[in-house]
Amino acid sequence: MQIIDQVIDRLSREAGDGPAPAPVREAIGQVIDQMIQFAEDIDGAIVSSADGVAWAERLPAGLDRHRFAAMSGALLALCDTLAREGARGEPRNVLIEGEGGRIFLLHAGPRLLLTVFTRAGANLGVCLAHARQAAETIAAVAGS
């Protein structure tokens, strides 16, 4: 079957679905909710596939899930390449520091990645610990 890639892209965006079954995405959504509940400085997160398709998210208002899924996929892939070619091993996380807060990107298993948004002044270690735990749970959920 031949596919027009633009149509696929638009259909994927409109449907709002990746290839993940709804129960898996819901379960991942719950993991995100728990993480946000227990880590008060985390104010948003998105789980997406390595090739930039959104699976589940709780994003701060005004952020487009499709755009952030694509950007996170591109950035983490480039960071993986950088770290590998720099002989540093696979990145445990990528950290963006801004005046308005931080953004972490981490792998959540072989297929997914977790992008976490934190408030300005957030405790880095606490947020990262919560994010890593959530990433492990998400990897287990997606792998099942």
Add this chain to the structure above:
Amino acid sequence: MLAATEKIIFTGPVGAGKTTAIGAIADTPPVGTDVPCTDGAWALKSTTTVAMDYAYLLLDDGTRVHLYGTPGQERFDFMWSILARGGIGLVLLVNCDHPDPVAQMEFYLDAFADFIRETGVVIGLTRSDLAATVPLEAFQARLLERNQVVPVFEIDARNPEDVKVLIHALLAVLGH
């Protein structure tokens, strides 16, 4: 005259052969950011570029030509402008095996219109050896309707000589 270093951008739809073409002519193993496909593109290929391909080519006169490949999917269009910055021209690869490759050619010509206006473009049609594809004349006719004079070549993205033809054609278009 070319500067001591120059940058050429390869773009086009998913599966057109951008990663392949850069790999075919690069002097060193390309930097790649290919990951498994999970969207509709998986029916075309198992992996897809999500950030960029990068490699360089050394010309006989010592000029280093940097080759950057963009991701094909529209959701990565933010990478297109990032990668195009400072580029001297565009190589647009279109996969003739798609149902409407002429429309795909137009989409990318429009998406990169500002960059093309400042620099130049050549078009490579890949997979044209497969049965029942759109003929080269159809692409030329559409370009004529758009008042665009663009060299169009049927190439095999795996063949370094074919890809080099595109590079040389682009440099000729740019007046080098």
